[in-house]
Amino acid sequence: MTISAEIAPFLPLLRRHSMALTGSQAVGDAVIVTMLEALIAEIGIFPSTSSARISLYTLHWKFYSSALHRVPTWFAPTTVSREFNLMALAPRHRQALLLVTLDNFSRLEAAETLGVPEEEFGHLLTASYAELASWDEDISALAAVA
Numbered sequence: 001m002t003i004s005a006e007i008a009p010f011l012p013l014l015r016r017h018s019m020a021l022t023g024s025q026a027v028g029d030a031v032i033v034t035m036l037e038a039l040i041a042e043i044g045i046f047p048s049t050s051s052a053r054i055s056l057y058t059l060h061w062k063f064y065s066s067a068l069h070r071v072p073t074w075f076a077p078t079t080v081s082r083e084f085n086l087m088a089l090a091p092r093h094r095q096a097l098l099l100v101t102l103d104n105f106s107r108l109e110a111a112e113t114l115g116v117p118e119e120e121f122g123h124l125l126t127a128s129y130a131e132l133a134s135w136d137e138d139i140s141a142l143a144a145v146a
Contacts, residue, residue: 003043006052013103014060020098021064023087035063049112057103057113061095089131096124097132 011032018028039046039059047062049055086094092114099110111121 003039003046003052007056010053010056014056017057017098017103018060018064020086020102021091021094031060031064031067035060038063051109054105054109054113057099057105058115061114064095065091086132089128093124093128093131096121097128100125 015025015028015032018032019025020028022028022031045059047055047058049058086097089097095114096110099105099113100107105113107121107125108118110125111118114121114124116124
């Protein structure tokens with residue numbers, strides 16, 4: 001089976017994931033297009049992992065994270081609300097959270113996708129939840145003052 005046939009079923013899900021990760025469908029799609037163009041140009045960049053799904057998400061993460069230092073802040077929450085909490089998470093924490101909650105990866109699959117040991121992935125996920133919980137407390141405090 002060709003790589004294109006292996007990854008095709010996951011592209012709609014990756015598109016949803018990319019939009020959630022970047023906060024914008026246009027930016028998310030741009031990351032995917034760039035990744036796919038690079039993959040077509042050099043098939044050797046496709047990572048060897050336990051599944052095509054994990055390889056696809058791993059490659060996406062590499063493209064997204066490599067662009068983080070080159071892209072100016074394209075998202076700055078203008079209000080404190082639950083809709084913006086996810087985008088305010090650190091990118092690696094956001095990725096960990098999305099992999100298990102949105103994309104239904106197991107912890108082991110998500111750790112492999114991010115290239116970290118399962119224990120380190122657990123710490124990333126715990127930090128993500130703690131960060132979100134602290135924002136809920138901040139929102140409650142702001143509402144009480146208002």
